[in-house]
Amino acid sequence: MDDKLKFLRLLSESFPTIGATTREIINLKAILNLPKGTEHFLTDIHGEYQAFNHVLRNGSGVIKDKIDDIFGDTLEEKFKKQLATVIYYPEEKINFIQELGTDMESWYRVTILRLVQVCKVVSSKYTASKVRKALPEDFSYIIQELLHEKEFSYNKKEYVRNIINTIIELDRAKEFIIAISELIQRLTIDVLHIVGDIYDRGPAPHKIMDRLMNYHNVDIQWGNHDILWMNAAAGHKGAIANVVRICSRYSNTDILEDVYGINLLPLAAFAMNTYADDDCIQFIPKESRNEKDSSLMSKIHKAITIIQFKVEAEIIKNNPIFKMEHRILLDKIDFDKGTVKIDGIDYPLTDKNFPTLNRENPLELTTEEKEIIEKLKKSFMHSEKLQKHIKFLFAKGSMFLKYNSNLLFHGCIPVTENQEFTEVNICGKILSGKKYLEELDRVCREGYFNKTDSERRERAIDFMWYLWCGPNSPLFGKDAMKTFERYFTSDKILHKENKNPYYSFCEDINFINKIFKEFNLNPEISHIINGHVPVKEKKGESPIKAQGKLIVIDGGFSKAYQSETGLAGYTLIYNSYGMKLVSHEPFQNVKNAIENCIDIHSSTRIVKRVLQRKRVKDTDIGTKIEMQINDLYDLLNAYKQGFIKEKH
Template sequence: MDYQEEIKHVQFDERDMEYYELLSKQFPTIKDVGTEIINLESILNLPKGTEHFMSDLHGEYDAFLHIMNNCSGVIKEKIKFCFDKELSKYEMEELATLVYYPYEKIKKVKTEGLLNKQWYQTNIYHLIFLMKKLSLKYTRSKVRKAIPEEYLYIIEELINERDHDSICQKNYQQQIIETIISVHMADDFIVVMTDVIKRLAVDTLHIIGDIYDRGSRPDKIIELLMKHHNVDIQWGNHDILWMGAVCGNEACIARVVRNCLNYHNEELLENSYAISLRALERYAVEKYPHLDCYDAMLLCISVILLKSEGALILKHPEYQMDEQLKLHLIKDNQILLGDQKYTLENISQADCCYKCNEQEEMIMTKLKSEFMHSEKLHQHVSFLYQKGSMYLCTNNTLLYHGCVPLDQEGHFIGIEINGYHYKGKELFDFCDQQARKAYFHKESNAIDFMFYLWCGINSPLSGRILKTFERFFINDEKTWEEQRNPYYYFYNQEKYCLKILKEFHMNEKTSHIINGHTPVKCNEKPLRANGKVIIIDGGFCKTYQKETGIAGYTLISHSQGLKLKSHTPFKGIQRVLRINSDIHSQSQDIEDYDHRMLVKDTDIGKELFQQMLHLRVLLYAYERGIIS
């Protein structure tokens, strides 16, 4: 690449000199500059790292863990590529299971009496070879960072051969492996090797929203993500709900508690996050003695929720959510919706207002304090803020969870705050700022806005009118139908998707929108708008699997193209260990690149190129004595 033209434009004025003088402190000699240029140039010409996209995990930890372990089938594909002519199908499946669950697999082999020196040697050799192949797309420096310090020397000696055909080299490596086995370090060594393999298999993990609600262990999912080497998160409406609860939004708190009760996840609150439901339980049993404890608690928190939401809606007319207000319409346990009158059970006229009574306020005060002071929950929400955002533009993909709100004509629409109408990209940026102000600055209006983000019709995380009251109190499912933002009609048409990509400053020809939020049903396709939109919420949540027919979509972007993966439901770890029963994944090639994508073709590559350009200018300045 010719850099001379770029260098000619550098004037070495006062500002330039100041910058390059500072850069010279980091690279004080011509040799230092040259070495770093060589390093960056080599990195730019390596293959692009594999990116893994997942969405709508909804607390389903076991299925999520397995997809993480098999990297949406990448591990099995690499094993087949490396050992197809050497190992049988059964042997390759055994090796894959060892990579997925090394602790459990070793324990099982021990129990069966099959664990011996030969088993260790065979599997360590296979893992070494697999790691070699996976490490080829990275610099040695990056591979080194993936290896725990205590095993760094050993693994480097095993994967970096000096002479493939040397008998001495083979004997040297064999002796290392035999020594590992003889000093009883083989179990730990295998676990470390499998961890490094999984880390090298996927360079970047993108989670496109909704870690929380429905499934029982979102806390374990977040703890797993906190250990990941390179992850980003685009917030979903269920994530923002929990974030709003931690900020102290009472409507969000009531909804979180009701969701946990509705999906029988009380242990998540009480055992994982130390949030007690005892006060709610005592009041509910006292208020509704004719109901069992669980139903009484669910009804009690439902009433508190409707009151809390109603108070916020009345406080903020700019949310334009008056349609959600239903309590004041109830007369003599009946409500008129349209031309149909419905009789309601278990709701008294005293509850038909938008203010909690004294006992309900005491319950909410206690819950609010516990949500805002739960140490573990704060750690998890802090991680969501640290790694998360409303959207992400990366490597020709635009990632967001919900929608880009549009009106009936397909024009951008949003919300008007203090006389300014936020829409399109500006709306996303405004929502991101408000979410951070709510958590870090405790701004009152921003905290209130977390409720709108959760369920507003023009919220980018929701895009629909929730039928909260109807779903709680009316059995007629016709009343449950939720009006959706026109985005969910227009995102099937390419011209509107190109308009959205342009709004976010993306290359319209080469970029894709990666979207979650709406489950893809059996008769639907995850690709929309001539492939410009890829929907990857296919049903991790068990509740949706009857409707979707599958257990989730994930997306893989590697150096040669894009692959969409559809997965069968996960049958449990024990089944995997017993019969090597992996999640069956069907792969669909979405796009094959006309050339292998290199690091220089990525966003990081553009940054590295700029760094290298500055270094070449510094080298030019050194060589001509401009900087000594």
Template sequence: MDNELKSNNDIKTKIVKLSAILNLPKGTEAFISDIHGNDDKYLNIIRSGAGNVSRKVEEVFNGRLTKLNQRKLVCLIYYPEEVLAQIHEQITDPDEAKQWSMDTINSVLEVVRYVSSKYPRHIIDKALDTDLYEITKKLVFGDLMAPDKQQYYREMIKTVVNLKMNDEFIISICHAIQKLAIERIHIIGDVYDRGRHPEAIIKHLSESWQNFDFEWGNHDILWMGSLAGSKLCMLNLIRICARYHNLKLLENVYGIDLTSIIKFATHAYVPMSNFEPRVNFAGMTDDEKNVDNCVQQAAAIMQFKLEGQAIKRRPEFDMNDRLLLDKVNLDKKSITIGEKTYQIKHGCFQTVNPASPYQITHSEQTVIIDLINQFTHSTQLNEHMWFMLDHGSMYLKHNGNLLFHGCIPVDKQGNFLPLHVDGQSYAGRSLCDYSEYILKDGLRHPTTGDCYNSDFIWYLWEGKNSPLFGKDKMTTFERYFIDESELQTEHLNPFFELCNEEWFADKLMKEFNLNSRGHIINGHTPEFTDSPVKANKKIVVVNGLSEINSRDRNIGGYALLFDSYGMRLETLRAFRSRQESIEEMSDVVLDKQIVEHSAERRTVKDTDYGQNIKKQIERLAEELK
């Protein structure tokens, strides 16, 4: 009987705790996209809570700290290690240094208590440093204003400083603030390509964050497809790495020995101006530039050859307009497309056989086999791509909102464009579901042969009806070789124009079985020319870490925050460097725009998490009967 009573009390206790959580304010979600390997930019956004930290500091200290001192505190929270190092250089008097530490500990404790006030205890516990947990929990959860305990807490802080634990403690609290300023991070595509350290972003999420998801981008697909054995994805990936002086990422992080392609490329090709790397890092040597240039040429020509083979294998892809190598004239200095002949600019077709232009040479085949075997067996690449697979999807329905990276292909009237495969048609949501199925199947059953999965994953990268691409074609060949803007133009899918229409937003939400009161949150945006808030505030574009607005070099993209009061779009300050951000104490946000404001504060019970809690409560209540 006692055991039964104890069991019932345990169940009731769980119900009480879960019911209380339902009435806490909804946590803050942050939406960012298009990181492209820029780890410092990414961390600048995350450390700042996409601007949420500075807002919280202002709310806590408005009228108590000057704006300058608020900025100093915010900068400390963003970059505690670097700022503390500066403080130690500036404050040399021991007593003054101790006082500064005690004042700072009190300030960061106020902030962490404020940002943690809407979370249940178990979430706060995960954000706190385990090594300092016993001290931290007393100072975070204790009532520092209680008259009987004020001296107790003051002595605790004083002892932390006397034992020279102050730096470690301040850093741990600042990191906790960063984690608690955002409950969930949504990364709406393109972690990879261009930037130098995508692996640092994966590492940060796997080691330092509790709650996040990926909506895969077209550039992520190249890396996932390479692991699945797609030689076309791999060659595109290598070409882009060479274009952005990023081959060391493959060698140093993913253990890919590039000797075979470097030897082949530097033997078969000579540097050309149209293959110059797109970046010019300080310290780049001429030899490095030449290697990038030649590898880019070799990868591009092999890519064009294999693309031709895939297009002929898969007529359902409807990509015959991308068959261009067979249009190159015998002089290899001109190309005839339709009835018009164009001059080729700096051609590099020495390995192309005019009689069989899509045939891979023996030397190229040796390089391709060597590389694809390394990609599919790279331990680190396996780990990182499966991490993205396990935590990601083509799209996500979360808290009434629809998240995806690219587009839902449509015609000019907004009808979903079908892709016909093996007698089946896929359009709208079913196209996204089918794409996700093939991608997962490809990673679960990798093969280096010319299989359908590999071809389809490559199609997701540049096919005109791909939900991740959003254009009629990818004019890589034309941009390299033909100096004619009419041929280099890539026309956007009508999706991007229709995103300005409210009826179209409603149609998309209906297609994904969501209420029209929700929002569509989109990344990618291949050509950004107008407002990121569209369709009467139902569609929001968060191309967040690319500096996409060439009209204003101070703007570095956009991020979206969704908290218990509603949604606001943050216009991000262009990020130059971590050092500059610290020196200028510049905030991450330039401007804010309210997308939605709720008169009544949302609580956990209004979220997907709340629905799961309600189901738990129902199951527990059944056990009491």
């Protein structure tokens, strides 16, 4: 009782009277009956900023649907498309319309009225307080007035018209439209879930990170490519080598040099000198600006790849619990025969030029290679912008998330062929299932933030590297990463990376229910939401599995996968009426969207439609509010029974 009374006295500081307490109870109970906010799920963005930014702006088609619902047949399709584009790109669209010689005064008046109508609808599911907090400072009062007045009522028609005319007269229409359009975007989506893999392949992951850092409500479930960059920022040499290799493979070293200030000159000079007479055919980047750029990038690509294999061999030897000794292959090369022994069989090498390999000890870094990797480590650890982005990933991210009865994780839950959760030795602890993922989350944070215990830190960042490519990594989800084989052998069988058995059980409802039980979720209402493995829809694969209990939303945001998937990404919308899966065609460009009102062509399918509209009381936030209400009732009783005095 003493502890409870102590808590209630602390609570009374915020609610010092019976009146204040009852007001808050009434307010919270009202909130419980509001419609559930819209959740937006994206995954595997892989640096494709333009497509990501457009999908964020249009809410995966939610804004267009709102416009259709509001205006129906009363507004021509071309005007609905124009209004949508104004909301997505207000400043750019206004500039374009001005250049056409449009009567801007009339256009502003009509557009503002339409925007206010849209804003009224998207704000209607929130409390006035929440909307007020989201309002842009310069137009807060004006927007509040417009949202709460019926412009067609007899008494208010002139009032509303006068407000709009004054905005135009004061030459603030453009700024007002930008402000209310951004407000509509913000209110359309209540929370954004990124289910992993922001980094690698595409040209602008840093822009995605900047955008997310300014987003009003976001959480991130780490992907294997994210964890790689997080580990590189922690100074892990194996992760650094992989990051540089992937950037050179996709000709994206600008991200490292120009954005994050990583000095690649020592590596470039070393590569040009070491491989001067080598065409590095196997290392030609997937995309290159010109022949000269391609030649340099190929040499950098090969140089860092060999460094990577050497560094990784040391990591594997230092961590026998990883059981990855079979992934050390440089020492299996027969230099005279030009072959490599894999699983006891000799395979011909597609590239036999290894000027930096010591025949007696091929796993040893040369003096120059040691200097290069040390300099890269220093650059990564001292990149202010990179560290800022990675700290945000730690602050908003996790290995998995339970949210409104849905389980979000990037890859898989490692299991055996018998559908048992795989037991993994993680720093001396044998763990599986939920406890394994929870410990991984803790270890990653220790690896990045523990600056005092070097031994524990090294062990932790080695495990972060394991998450990138280890056989029982929930982020990787395969038995081996066949990087060496893909570069140096032509036998396609050697290139195959076998998926964890988890993926073969995805249609098994009993298996999915077993996962729900492991994570303390109700199988009747819960879903698993994954990314990581591209869904090849053009080959007949479905993203909806186990009768809708599991949804895979990696459909190919990354251009590198679009030829395989046949589309340009899935996104998921979960609102008060249920779940909708949206598949997107490739995004052309912002210019086309602005000038021609071309939206991403998207197709929507219903995953789940609820019979009774979900309210806030049906969500995780609702559970927290119920607890707050109970505490407030206890405080109210304490006031009434004389245990606590009111503070008037």
